Amino acid sequence: MAPLPPRSGDAVFANIERVNAELFSLTYGAIVRQLLTDLEEVDEVNKQLDQMGYNIGVRLIDEFLAKSNVSRCADFKETADVIAKVGFKMFLGVTASVTNWDADGMSCSLILEDNPLVDFVELPDTCQGLYYCNILSGVIRGALEMVSMKTEVTWIRDMLHGDDAYELQVKLLKQVPEEYPYKDDD
Amino acid sequence: MIVCVAVVGHQNNPVFLQSFTDSDDALKLHHIVHCSLDVIDERVNNPKKSGPTLNDTFLGVLYPMDDCKVYGYLTNTNVKFIMVTTDTDLKDGDLRSFFKDLHSAYVDAVSNPFHIPGKKITSKSFAERVSSIVKSFGSGSTF
Secondary structure (H helix, E strand, C coil): CCCCCCCCHHHHHHHCCCCCHHHHHHHHHHHHHHHHHHHCCHHHHHHHHHHHHHHHHHHHHHHHHHHHCCCCCCCHHHHHHHHHHHHHHHHHCCCCEEECCCCCCCEEEEEECCCHHHCCCCCCHHHCCCCCCHHHHHHHHHHHHHCCEEEEEEEEECHHHCCCCEEEEEEEEEECCCCCCCCCCC | CEEEEEEECCCCCEEEEEECCCCCCHHHHHHHHHHHHHHHHHHHHCCCCCCCCCCCCEEEEEEECCCCEEEEEECCCCCEEEEEECCCCCCHHHHHHHHHHHHHHHHHHHCCCCCCCCCCCCCHHHHHHHHHHHHHHHHHCCC
């Protein structure tokens, strides 16, 4: 059978199982609230959200590659486009835009105008340093690590802190070549 | 002219109180809101025989005072919205849609994971939405 052509984000999103957006937002909010109650330190919560995202990302990448049939990306630019258009659309139902490429093509910004995680959320004054959507940065980092790219993902803009959009900076640190766990037979 | 809007929780605890005139002091408004709570309880516990169906959320005029009227709205979770206004002639439809907008703003504010149910609503965006609902209500009935 000939390999299937890569499906666009909308096509994948149309065929995938969905969940109620309010349930999703409220569940995520409950997770963040509970983390704040358990850990009490905003920095700890940020780290924990990133770690949770990482664990999700390493598993999510397989589902993504299976359902979306994207072909191997030629360079990091294509990777970023695929994440923004297909990945985000498939899992969050929103598309991101890719901007701010730096000179050597190693870092870019993903901009999200609309973010279902933060519906109804307003940060109280005690948690101003909290990166509420930090799980997303972990997801991207984890997913890319599974396809041999070590990246660093940071938040540049955050609407809960008063900015006008969500901006994630994804920086490619290095491409790790595939390591085989066994030696070639001598 | 809407004088004030108040939201009272199901244990009759004040959740939100916003006044829209400079002159009236908060104490008098608190007093008015408290008295109207009694009227609401009375209406809820003694439904009139020819009264409305069970699902009626809008309670109408709670009691008229010399210069202003008090309107009430009760949600199914016993959260009460109270509105004090000096306007004399207000259409029922306008009031119902006012309270409906207020209700949806309240629902959004309460869905904030950082809001503690029963505590006061500290969300600035809720206060802004209430102000804009009040403003648009006022301008709608100036003719």
